[in-house]
Amino acid sequence: MHSQLALVFVAFLSTNALAQMTNSACFFESGNYRLDWNIDANDVVHFNLTFRDFPTSNAWTGVSFGQSMSAGMDVILVMSANGRLSTADAYVRGYQPPTMDPMNDVRTEEVRMEGRILRARFSRPLSTTEGPQFDTSLDGCVSWHFVTGTGAMTANMSPSKHSTTPQAKQVCDLKRQCVAPVNSQSNPGQQNTIRTTPRPMATTTPNRGMMTTGRGCLALDPDWCRAYVIDYLVWQEQYNRLSRSQACIPLMNSLLYAPSQCCQNLRVNGC
Structure with a gap:
């Protein structure tokens, strides 16, 4: 024993x-x-x-x-x-x-x-x-x-x-x-409410429906879109010296896999 x-x-x-x-x-x-x-x-x-x-x-x-x-x-x-x-x-x-x-x-x-x-x-x-x-x-x-x-x-x-x-x-x-x-899994070391931003690898194929219908913006954007779009444009314009139109191109590419592709927030911010 x-x-x-x-x-x-x-x-x-x-x-x-x-x-x-x-x-x-x-x-x-x-x-x-x-x-x-x-x-x-x-x-x-x-x-x-x-x-x-x-x-x-x-x-x-x-x-x-x-x-x-x-x-x-x-x-x-x-x-x-x-x-x-x-x-x-x-x-x-x-x-x-x-x-x-x-x-x-x-x-x-x-x-x-x-x-x-x-x-x-x-x-x-x-x-x-x-x-x-x-x-x-x-x-x-x-x-x-x-x-x-x-x-x-x-x-x-x-x-x-x-x-x-x-x-x-x-x-x-x-x-x-x-x-x-x-x-x-999303919070090593503590448990808090989080504000999320998009991960472009979230799905395996882009949302082609939104891409082909133009900027009609029929679907509502997820909550994280506003902060993500603004932050991304600030980074590209202030740090990489891109114009707004130049910054919009990689921004839209980064959102190909996101729900609604943040269409409404892209439009509001001139993309």
């Missing part, structure tokens, strides 16, 4: 130790910065960023993926610009400030300030359709770089180079190490 209890106790300790090891593989923390992540059944990686004592002036932080800036890196930015909080999908080629991707694969779930604490929840597919020139696949073993020191924003509200060298960590095998519990 005692030997059976001992075996059960050892098994419990082993299971508990394994859980701790798994959890430690799914977050990074240094100073005021902490990032948690997990992956859901649809191969979407969800992130939960907390940054204490975040600057009250214009600033940015985030996480990037890839071997080095010289080789090219995929970047997710979390920005505060003139009091406006947002996330952005970007890339870096060489030792230059980030440039916004032509297609946004980052889904903003929530960004808010609680006093001096920045909290952001966002997600992206494990792998995207843009290819390695813009996005890095997170499958397998990938170098992640955590922007633990904030970067400043330029006078025209573009992100400048970060103030300190990001800290790197090799992250491997998300699909085994960091599988999300069924009830918390």
